[in-house]
Amino acid sequence: MQQIMLICRPGFETEAGQELTDQAAAAGIFGYFQPGKNTGLLRFTIGGNEPAEELMRRVALDSLVFTRDWFALLGDCELPASDRVGAILAFLNDQGWQGDRCARLEVRLSEINDDRDLGNFARKWVAPLSKGLRGAGLLKDDPEAEAPVRLEILLTDFSTAVVGYSLAGNRSLFVGGVPRLRLPASAPSRSALKLEEAWKVFLPKERWLDYLGGGKKAVDLGAAPGGWTWQLVRQGMMVTAVDNGPMNPELMASGHVEHVEADGYAWRPKRAVDWMVCDIVDKPRRTARMAVDWMGEKLCRYTVFNLKLPMKKRYEEWLVCREILVQGLEDAGLHCQLKARHLYHDREEITCFIERLD
Numbered sequence: 001m002q003q004i005m006l007i008c009r010p011g012f013e014t015e016a017g018q019e020l021t022d023q024a025a026a027a028g029i030f031g032y033f034q035p036g037k038n039t040g041l042l043r044f045t046i047g048g049n050e051p052a053e054e055l056m057r058r059v060a061l062d063s064l065v066f067t068r069d070w071f072a073l074l075g076d077c078e079l080p081a082s083d084r085v086g087a088i089l090a091f092l093n094d095q096g097w098q099g100d101r102c103a104r105l106e107v108r109l110s111e112i113n114d115d116r117d118l119g120n121f122a123r124k125w126v127a128p129l130s131k132g133l134r135g136a137g138l139l140k141d142d143p144e145a146e147a148p149v150r151l152e153i154l155l156t157d158f159s160t161a162v163v164g165y166s167l168a169g170n171r172s173l174f175v176g177g178v179p180r181l182r183l184p185a186s187a188p189s190r191s192a193l194k195l196e197e198a199w200k201v202f203l204p205k206e207r208w209l210d211y212l213g214g215g216k217k218a219v220d221l222g223a224a225p226g227g228w229t230w231q232l233v234r235q236g237m238m239v240t241a242v243d244n245g246p247m248n249p250e251l252m253a254s255g256h257v258e259h260v261e262a263d264g265y266a267w268r269p270k271r272a273v274d275w276m277v278c279d280i281v282d283k284p285r286r287t288a289r290m291a292v293d294w295m296g297e298k299l300c301r302y303t304v305f306n307l308k309l310p311m312k313k314r315y316e317e318w319l320v321c322r323e324i325l326v327q328g329l330e331d332a333g334l335h336c337q338l339k340a341r342h343l344y345h346d347r348e349e350i351t352c353f354i355e356r357l358d
């Protein structure tokens with residue numbers, strides 16, 4: 001029985017499972033899942049004879065909203081305290097692991113792990129484990145060599161590991177989908193990290209200047225106190241911040257921000273801007289329709305916005321919103337790319353990115 005380990009925000013296991021079940025079916029592979037228990041981990045089982053790797057070749061991680069990261073499962077490995085490296089080595093040999101396909105390994109922990117000792121152990125274990133596996137021909141000699149897969153070892157505790165592998169080019173840029181971002185003291189709110197993460201997830205690193213540089217213009221709807229506006233200003237943008245609430249005074253002193261006290265859903269700029277971002281917490285369909293309006297009227301080229309999902313039927317609500325977006329953009333005759341992701345810094349909301357391509 002072939003399985004894939006999905007990693008999502010704890011509490012969103014069902015949404016991650018439903019989504020991959022649908023996407024796998026659309027890619028011609030039947031699969032199912034056992035709803036998890038707030039662990040942020042979910043095992044997805046393939047019903048037929050297709051290898052897990054085949055599903056991961058047919059479905060792009062980028063196309064999934066609720067799965068932040070994933071890897072194909074090899075199995076669970078007991079780790080005796082006397083020789084944990086030896087146990088992994090024997091496990092991989094049993095599995096017929098091909099060391100010439102892999103140059104590196106990652107030791108992971110679940111997001112809900114609160115055992116600091118296990119965290120310390122995981123960090124320190126990478127070097128001796130890599131050395132042991134390399135010595136046994138289970139990893140390439142050169143850790144920097146290109147390789148199609150990476151060995152993934154998820155420590156559930158000191159005595160058990162879930163072992164698997166991820167595919168180069170179809171895994172999260174950040175292990176577990178958790179980017180390590182630092183919040184500078186000058187940021188007006190923690191929300192600032194969310195926009196930074198959205199850019200890191202949605203924009204190719206080598207093209208950041210095209211997307212963000214060159215003194216662009218932006219509108220921030222629901223801007224107060226100004227975390228997102230602060231990120232836009234940091235990129236050198238001139239920002240119109242729309243919110244009835246007060247903006248951070250230091251940010252306003254930058255001279256890059258015009259504060260407009262108005263309803264973000266009704267307000268429109270006189271001239272088109274490069275970016276519209278929206279962090280207003282409201283009905284997701286309303287926000288989706290507004291984003292379509294902005295794109296349809298060509299009021300911006302790029303947009304990042306949040307959709308706050310209801311407590312129940314979160315996946316279904318996303319499907320409705322996605323339809324509003326996809327159909328709306330098509331009806332407007334626009335050629336766009338749409339990406340969406342349940343970011344690490346998101347809670348009950350997901351974050352969408354749209355770029356007009358024509």
Ligand SMILES: C[S@@+](CC[C@H](N)C(=O)[O-])C[C@H]1O[C@@H](n2cnc3c(N)ncnc32)[C@H](O)[C@@H]1O
Pocket residue numbers: 188189190191192221222223224225226227228229242243244245262263264265279280281
């Ligand atoms: C989550 S906060 C935004 C945080 C902001 N992105 C930051 O980084 O600091 C949501 C904001 O939306 C504003 N808001 C709610 N409804 C609005 C509306 N209809 N028009 C404009 N702003 C609205 C609220 O006043 C609140 O400041």
